Amino acid sequence: MGRWEPGAGGRLREAALALFVERGFEQTMVADIAARAGVTARTFFRHYADKREVLFDGAAELQERALAALAAVPPGTGALDAVAAALDVVAELLGDDREFARRRQAVIMADTELRERELAKFAALSAALADALRQRGTDALEADIAAETGVAVHRVAYERWLAAGDGADADLRDVIHTALARLRALTAA
Amino acid sequence: MGRWEPGAGGRLREAALALFVERGFEQTMVADIAARAGVTARTFFRHYADKREVLFDGAAELQERALAALAAVPPGTGALDAVAAALDVVAELLGDDREFARRRQAVIMADTELRERELAKFAALSAALADALRQRGTDALEADIAAETGVAVHRVAYERWLAAGDGADADLRDVIHTALARLRALTAA
CATH class of the missing domain: 1.10.10.60 (Homeodomain-like)
Known part of the structure; x- marks a missing residue:
């Protein structure tokens, strides 16, 4: 990363x-x-x-910076918006070198254990975000749902960004914003 | 399961x-x-x-029945509602013996590899649901988001159901419906 x-x-x-x-x-x-x-x-x-750490050593810094971004969100911000702010920072870190990210992803997808480890890293990020939301006073169920859903949408956007053509969807943050907007439309339907 | x-x-x-x-x-x-x-x-x-298969052997049947439920949803149903119908069937299968499910979960949570395997099973379910939605004609991004989000909410609800007191939240399906309603409220905020 x-x-x-x-x-x-x-x-x-x-x-x-x-x-x-x-x-x-x-x-x-x-x-x-x-x-x-x-x-x-x-x-x-x-x-x-x-x-294995060559592929995953960025995860700790990534989580730390995501939590810092969430902590910096003004009080009263909705839980999903707070998670979105944290994911913007994640996208900034993950999104600066698509060629590297693609090669890393190809290696991970070819190995069951690495795939499971990648899922575990996302799950850990989600759990950390939910904890941070609860500490801000968000109700426990809402915190879990906002964090899990936010990370799920992030993952979808990340895969889409990796799979896109070289010119298309260049900025990971834009892809995430599009995906979050789609989630809002979908749940409103 | x-x-x-x-x-x-x-x-x-x-x-x-x-x-x-x-x-x-x-x-x-x-x-x-x-x-x-x-x-x-x-x-x-x-x-x-x-x-390990003692803990995971129900996953194939579970996925098959979830896909059958999704296939039975009337055409024109929204993507998230279709996923919700599939998850209702999953909840029916997972939700009939909370004591068994709790012991199984305790074993899984105590072992890193089992935890990662459990995450992988949920990821596989999500990928299968997204595929089925696309085959129904749902746009690819919407299919991914509905499936990932639905399974994320399902996972939150499942953990809540496992952690609840013996009388409380007895029906897993009710817990999932509550969580989905909360997601809708959260994204509308």
Whole structure:
């Protein structure tokens, strides 16, 4: 998740993703990734706990920034609007490099365990947002529904953004806004 | 998922669940389950591919019946209402034995891999419902949003139903209807 960064961390990520795409995630070893990046395995482990973390290491920062955005929303804002503000920040982080995101997604979709891990990360984000809403005084059921629904719509928009042609739907935030508007129309019907 | 059934299959399920609760999922072996149920390991494998299937074997039937319910909805029904009709059937299957469902949930929540598998089953249900909606002629984005949102609300309601006191919120379908009504109010706000 997020932009390719220079330095050993960035080179490792780039090398890992290239190898995952070429050989498959299971078949790629940490030693292969380190060799491709021109560093030692020890350097790899200074950056990532294991090869899976190369794909998921942005999740903690992402959640932190989403919660900060939710905390900054004015009191009295509706629960779904508060979640939408948090998801805007998520979209900003996820949405800056569609080519990277597409390659990452291809690797994840090819592996059952990675797919399940990706779902778990979204579920954790949803639970954290619901908690934060409850702490703001939102009723528990409303908090859960707003967070789960918001994250569900986000996921739909994210997949649509990944699948779109190069010129189309370039800004992930726009795709999310469109999807949220569609949800409102759908539930009003 | 669903009611305890008599016969070796039901005894195996009951034995497995008891052992998962007592010892933990990881620590329970198929041989232990078979012994507790008074059958051979070979009999176990006639009923379930592995110990995890004891917890998830209802998912295929559940999805099939949800899709049948969606197919039976009159043409012109709104996408979210069609999904709601499908989820009513899911609730009927999941909702007939809260005590069983609670024990199953406790086992799943205690194990990361099982939690991720449970999320994957819900994701598969959502994808199947979205596909069915598209085949009915629903626009692709609307189909995805209705299915994802419906399943998200269902999950919230299911957890609420599991957590409720014994007398409260006894009918899972009622809890889901309340949650869907709340979603409509929330998105209209």
